[in-house]
Amino acid sequence: MIKDNLKDLRKRPMLEPVVGLVSFLFMCMNVCFWSLMAHLFAPLLLGSAKHKALAEDYFDRLFNGWVSANEWWFQTVLDIHWDLDDSMPSDFSRWNLMVSNHRSWVDVFIILAQIKGRRPLPRVFMKQALFWMPFVGTATYIMGFPYMKRYSKETLAKKPHLVGKDLETTRRSCERLLNRPNSILTFVEGTRFTQRKHQAQGCEYSNLLKPKAGGVAFILQTMPHKITSITDINVLYDQANISGWDVLCGRLSKAKVMTREVALPDRFLAPEFRPTDNDREVFFDWFNLYWHDKDVRMGYQLEALTTKDACTDKSISEGNT
Numbered sequence: 664m665i666k667d668n669l670k671d672l673r674k675r676p677m678l679e680p681v682v683g684l685v686s687f688l689f690m691c692m693n694v695c696f697w698s699l700m701a702h703l704f705a706p707l708l709l710g711s712a713k714h715k716a717l718a719e720d721y722f723d724r725l726f727n728g729w730v731s732a733n734e735w736w737f738q739t740v741l742d743i744h745w746d747l748d749d750s751m752p753s754d755f756s757r758w759n760l761m762v763s764n765h766r767s768w769v770d771v772f773i774i775l776a777q778i779k780g781r782r783p784l785p786r787v788f789m790k791q792a793l794f795w796m797p798f799v800g801t802a803t804y805i806m807g808f809p810y811m812k813r814y815s816k817e818t819l820a821k822k823p824h825l826v827g828k829d830l831e832t833t834r835r836s837c838e839r840l841l842n843r844p845n846s847i848l849t850f851v852e853g854t855r856f857t858q859r860k861h862q863a864q865g866c867e868y869s870n871l872l873k874p875k876a877g878g879v880a881f882i883l884q885t886m887p888h889k890i891t892s893i894t895d896i897n898v899l900y901d902q903a904n905i906s907g908w909d910v911l912c913g914r915l916s917k918a919k920v921m922t923r924e925v926a927l928p929d930r931f932l933a934p935e936f937r938p939t940d941n942d943r944e945v946f947f948d949w950f951n952l953y954w955h956d957k958d959v960r961m962g963y964q965l966e967a968l969t970t971k972d973a974c975t976d977k978s979i980s981e982g983n984t
Contacts, residue, residue, distance in 0.1 A: 679912040686911035697729040698802035705805045722806045726784045730775045745773050746919040753781045757844050758889040761785055763896035765850040769910045770898045777920045785848035807839040834885040849878050868958040876950040880938035893925040897961050899968050921964050
């Protein structure tokens with residue numbers, strides 16, 4: 664009944680805010696429910712190795728349940744269907760580092776729909792301040808989401824004893840991810856893309872903001888030998904401006920996902936490679952080339968999306984940097 668009523672409301676533009684409000688309330692209740700369930704299973708982490716493994720399995724099921732509930736709402740109630748990349752291979756046997764562009768908080772829901780059933784659902788690197796979000800912050804911590812704490816150059820100049828502490832914090836937060844194959848998702852732009860931010864940066868990229876690849880360097884150094892490639896993800900919209908509110912109101916016309924695997928250079932896989940220390944310049948030179956390549960590919964993909972050129976889609980999604 665609610666589903667049918669909301670579909671009727673969506674046909675009346677003046678009432679779209681009502682749809683958005685109901686969708687927002689559903690999203691809040693959904694995340695609170697699964698977060699509460701995560702807290703109920705948290706005591707298992709204090710037990711034996713067997714209990715900890717059982718807890719991790721429960722957390723994966725809860726994560727999957729949250730994603731599935733969101734997908735049900737988007738598809739069944741709001742009639743929004745993502746155009747996912749079916750060519751992405753399934754692989755649950757290795758660790759995955761996923762790098763995506765960032766246009767809207769809706770990106771997370773689209774990426775999770777893309778990954779669900781193909782790879783372990785990703786833990787997202789989170790700012791340490793987000794730990795204090797009611798329910799959600801502690802739930803992500805319980806479920807093993809890695810937290811990162813960075814110090815500014817000014818802070819390090821005043822307090823030299825903090826040098827290296829950020830890497831140590833990251834290393835500790837990644838320890839649970841080393842126990843079994845996992846996925847980590849990072850938005851290296853650090854913020855959502857807007858034309859205003861793009862212009863303010865004087866950016867040399869056409870479709871992306873400048874990358875902040877320090878987090879990727881941290882991940883590679885704190886998880887040595889686990890990650891051999893980057894799963895490159897482009898989330899594409901045929902709308903110039905897209906907001907979370909547009910999606911909650913059912914106003915999203917189209918969203919497409921394109922993925923590819925970018926192999927890391929052999930040098931990056933060597934035991935002595937230190938992307939945050941001695942090899943910082945080498946790593947950032949390579950990452951900037953990768954980011955430029957991603958930007959060019961995204962330009963062609965966006966053009967293909969608006970011209971419905973599926974052949975172009977396929978041809979530009981192949982190959983490595």
